Amino acid sequence: MVQIQLTNSKTRRLEIFEPIDPGRVRVYVCGPTVYDRAHLGNARPVVVFDVLFRLLRHVYGANSVTYVRNFTDVDDRINETSAATGAPIAEITNRTIGWYHEDMDALGALRPTHEPRATLYIAQMIAMIETLIARGFAYAAEGHVLFEVRKFPEYGALSGRSLDDMIAGARVEVAPYKRDPMDFVLWKPSEPALPGWESPWGRGRPGWHIECSAMAAELLGPHFDIHAGGIDLQFPHHENEIAQSRCAHGTETMANYWLHNEMLIVEGRKMSKSLGNFFTVRDLLDKGVPAEVIRFVLLMTHYRKPMDWTEKKREEAEASLRKWRTLTDGVTAGTPDPRVVAALADDLNTAGAIAVLHDLARSGDAAVLKGSAELLGLLSDDMGAWAAADDDISELIEALLVARAEARRARDFARADAIRDGFAAAGVEVKDTAAGAEWQLGAGFDAEKLRALR
Numbered sequence: 241m242v243q244i245q246l247t248n249s250k251t252r253r254l255e256i257f258e259p260i261d262p263g264r265v266r267v268y269v270c271g272p273t274v275y276d277r278a279h280l281g282n283a284r285p286v287v288v289f290d291v292l293f294r295l296l297r298h299v300y301g302a303n304s305v306t307y308v309r310n311f312t313d314v315d316d317r318i319n320e321t322s323a324a325t326g327a328p329i330a331e332i333t334n335r336t337i338g339w340y341h342e343d344m345d346a347l348g349a350l351r352p353t354h355e356p357r358a359t360l361y362i363a364q365m366i367a368m369i370e371t372l373i374a375r376g377f378a379y380a381a382e383g384h385v386l387f388e389v390r391k392f393p394e395y396g397a398l399s400g401r402s403l404d405d406m407i408a409g410a411r412v413e414v415a416p417y418k419r420d421p422m423d424f425v426l427w428k429p430s431e432p433a434l435p436g437w438e439s440p441w442g443r444g445r446p447g448w449h450i451e452c453s454a455m456a457a458e459l460l461g462p463h464f465d466i467h468a469g470g471i472d473l474q475f476p477h478h479e480n481e482i483a484q485s486r487c488a489h490g491t492e493t494m495a496n497y498w499l500h501n502e503m504l505i506v507e508g509r510k511m512s513k514s515l516g517n518f519f520t521v522r523d524l525l526d527k528g529v530p531a532e533v534i535r536f537v538l539l540m541t542h543y544r545k546p547m548d549w550t551e552k553k554r555e556e557a558e559a560s561l562r563k564w565r566t567l568t569d570g571v572t573a574g575t576p577d578p579r580v581v582a583a584l585a586d587d588l589n590t591a592g593a594i595a596v597l598h599d600l601a602r603s604g605d606a607a608v609l610k611g612s613a614e615l616l617g618l619l620s621d622d623m624g625a626w627a628a629a630d631d632d633i634s635e636l637i638e639a640l641l642v643a644r645a646e647a648r649r650a651r652d653f654a655r656a657d658a659i660r661d662g663f664a665a666a667g668v669e670v671k672d673t674a675a676g677a678e679w680q681l682g683a684g685f686d687a688e689k690l691r692a693l694r
């Protein structure tokens with residue numbers, strides 16, 4: 241069996257992955273808060289951990305992996321969006337979940353085994369909070385319930401921070417009902433106009449962290465294999481999840497391996513609305529960037545390094561994919577190259593896997609290329625429509641090639657050169673061979689420029 245190694249944030253080491261039960265490998269990834277379209281940064285953990293899911297399925301069997309990714313559908317940002325737009329909360333969350341599926345499906349991410357919505361697990365959250373109070377790890381005050389951080393000495397172990405560092409560094413909220421500023425909210429009161437549920441502490445709603453603890457326990461059990469998410473979630477969200485889960489269940493461990501992806505930036509700068517470089521996955525798709533190209537670019541960088549989205553990478557990715565699609569057109573996928581599996585098993589080295597794909601393309605091994613690429617969710621048949629030249633385009637290119645040949649024969653070099661330059665400008669790559677001209681659509685292919693050559 242292939243041995244998978246993963247960098248465990250908990251130990252800060254590369255470790256051999258050993259599942260608790262190889263017949264049921266269990267993974268939890270923190271999902272989106274559903275108040276708006278997913279931005280490109282949100283797509284990074286989705287695509288990266290989709291590759292992890294594919295690798296685990298490849299190694300342990302497709303039916304042996306349980307992958308849970310939640311929807312946070314109760315949150316202050318959702319309430320604010322509702323207040324600002326007048327749309328009811330259920331409408332916002334349902335619509336956003338629909339968009340999320342559209343966009344992440346487009347990127348070729350397999351649907352997780354379970355996609356629990358937080359609002360359907362309120363009873364489990366309340367039960368967990370009651371246990372935490374009964375065991376002396378949490379206290380109720382003024383309609384709130386707080387987790388008492390000082391009762392859990394291992395708090396901070398995941399992110400490697402001491403309690404005092406955390407107090408100094410974090411934006412902890414001081415509140416009169418807190419025994420200590422570090423204590424975090426498990427439950428809070430809700431005004432009548434906001435979503436709320438009856439509880440032993442009055443009508444209220446859960447804090448954010450408790451939802452993941454409750455849903456993970458319900459769907460994966462109190463102790464499971466892998467917990468993952470963006471590095472921005474390591475502290476405090478994941479620290480809090482561990483504290484809640486371990487104290488409620490009385491366990492030594494919540495998850496054996498913690499994986500964190502680094503952040504995505506754009507052309508070297510943090511993506512932000514004020515810098516004008518903020519965009520959603522849908523914005524890119526609407527601009528005509530193929531979903532497969534987006535996925536490829538996201539996988540060009542190792543998940544533990546910051547990922548810089550650049551125009552140059554987009555072009556590179558598009559050119560590679562066009563070439564590979566031409567090569568694998570109509571080919572049945574073969575068994576993945578062991579080097580690709582090995583690269584992915586080496587802490588999800590997607591960049592290394594892509595280097596092997598280039599090698600396979602150079603050696604012309606189309607079936608193995610296709611089979612290997614599919615492990616990364618690339619070159620699948622249902623993602624390929626963008627790269628296929630439609631019949632009109634093919635006919636036009638063939639007609640222009642004939643016109644160019646005629647112009648050359650007639651020594652009309654101006655016309656022949658104009659067609660040649662026009663192909664280059666439109667992104668059509670033409671190679672003259674002994675058997676005639678061969679062409680393929682290159683990166684940045686522009687149908688309008690091609691039509692202008694007629």
Ligand code: AMP
Nearest residue numbers: 271272273281282284285469470503504
């Ligand atoms: P949110 O909806 O804000 O809770 O974020 C959903 C997921 O996207 C979390 O796993 C975050 O860690 C991740 N995420 C948010 N921004 C970025 C970014 N710029 N780069 C990579 N991941 C991000």
Ligand code: ZN
Nearest residue numbers: 270271452477
């Ligand atoms: Zn979470």
